[in-house]
Amino acid sequence: MTALMTILGIAIFAFGLLVSIAWHELGHLTWAKVFKIRVPQYMVGFGPTIWSRKKGDTEYGIKAIPLGGYIRMIGMFPPGKDGKVTARSTSPWRSMIEDAREQSYEEILPGDETRLFYTRKPWQKVIVMFAGPFMNLVLAFGLFLALFMGFGMAKAVPTVSYVSACVLAQGSATTDTCPTGAKASPAAAAGIKPGDKVVSYNGDAISSYDQLQSDIRKSAPGVTIPVVVERNGTQYTLKVTPVENTVYVDDANGNPTSKTTKAGFVGLSPVTTTVPLSFGDSMSQMYDMAKTGVHSVLALPSKIPALWDSAFDGAPRATDSPVGVVGVARVGGEAFAMKAPLIDRFAFEVQLLAGLNLSLFLLNMLPLLPLDGGHIAGALWESFRRRMARLFRRPDPGHFDVAKLMPVAYVVAGVFLCFTVLVMIADVVNPVQIG
Structure with a gap:
């Protein structure tokens, strides 16, 4: 049954990936047709075509390898110095620039001179x-x-799910029996029990677990303070004496990192529950995720050495290591096979697909050919040159020839391909583990 659910989770992710790719290319296609650019092909996937149908002057189809997609617009690049806009014969001796230019004009038909992208x-x-x-x-x-x-x-709430029996550094094995020499935790000594809701801590009214955790960590060790808890509808005031202990350091988003520090400690763990967010909180959460996504994309080059070590030297795979389509599909399959309510598993699949689409947006906006951001940068540069020419009363420089950047595009594509292969190898031999 576990294997079946894993396969089902992978299938759900694969379908979502196909929809995401088709949705992406639909954006290009729609506006290309709005501006009357001829689009011979709209394809989801790469490799052999398994289904296609022609409608109007566009062939719509699905290919065998669901790892991308494309639309083909004619006339992506301006003509060469000879001014020709018809296809030329190919030659292995031609430069990358002219090869790209020729391919751009391969399917030009009579009357297409006014339907070219450039x-x-x-x-x-x-x-x-x-x-x-x-x-x-x-x-x-x-x-x-x-x-x-x-x-x-x-979301963690200020209700106690577990009380540590003794004071142990965070990261130690959880136990109900204190090792020899270990002190009883302040929470256990004070009589705090699972199910207690912390109402106030040292006179500070508690509305969230983050607030409670912050108050605890700021506590002076050895100083007894009052803690009000609600138990079975009745409030009790207990006396807690925090101690200094080794705890994990949280990142900017409140998530624990592998770094540790010394701080106040009482020894209680919160209940984690699913809490619907308001529209405002949802927007704030998405802003934080987008900001984190930008930082992650910019940090990709710095993660290559560790990724290489994980793929070929057996080094532990970091939880923030880059993950490719294979790795994400595997995570989706494993999560769908976990013992959890079905709605929780579907929610995790939705979260994976949402994160994937956010990553696709951020990666494609990099101002590098052959990514969409590279073509956007070329169009903006063309606009800037023409505006400057008009401002200084100089001749119109004409269309910016993006084809001249094709050697750079091939280098970028090669780097992305190598990186993709490296991530795929790491995802297979040393995958990121989920909790």
Whole structure:
């Protein structure tokens, strides 16, 4: 049964990935047609075509390998110095630039001279290229909003789920029997019990566990303070004497890291429950996730050495290690097979797909060819050059020839391919473990 549920979880993720790719390419296609650019193909996937149908002047289809997709627009690059806009014969001796230019004109038909991508105004090019990543952003926004407001987020509340029997450094094995020489925890000594709701701590009214944790960690060791708890509808005032202990350091989002520090400690763990968020809290949460996503994308180069060690030297895989499609699909399958309510498992799949779409948006916005952001940067540069020419009364420099950047595009594509292969190997031989 576990294997079946794992396969089902992977299948759900794969379907969501296909929808995300199709949705991305639909953005490009829609605005290309709005601006009357001819699009011969709209394909989801790579490799052999397993299904296609032609409608109008566009062939719509699905290919065998669901790891991407594309639309093919004619006339992506301006003509060469000879001014030709018809296909030329290919040659192994031609440069990368001319090969790319020729491929751009392979399917030009009579009357297409006015339907070429490069002839459109810069702002139109920007819209066409931005529309794909923007669709991923819209999908991520919708999925996250439905997840946060409809299902909720796991959140620690100031209700006690577990009381440590003794004072142990965080990261030690949990035990109900104190090792020799270990002191009883302040919470246990004070009589705090699982199920108690902490109402106030040292006179400070408690509304969240984050607030309670902060108050505890700021406590002076050895100083007895009053703690009010609610138990079975009745409030009790207990006396707690915090001690200094080794605790995990939280990051900017309140999540524990592997770093430790010395702080006040009483020895209680909170109840974690799913709490639906308001629209405002959902927006705040999405902003934090987007900010974290940007930092993660910018930090990708710095994570390559550790990723290499995990893939080939057996080094432990960090929890914040880059994960590819194979790794995410595996996580989705494992999560779907876990012993948890079905709604929780579906919520996790939605969260994975929302995070995937946010990542697709951020990666595609990098101003590098062959990514969408590279074409956007080229269109913006063209607009800037033309504006400067008009401002200084100089001749119009014409369309910016993005084809001249194709050697750089091939290098970038090669780097991304190598990185993708490295991540895939790490996902197979040393995958990220989920709790």
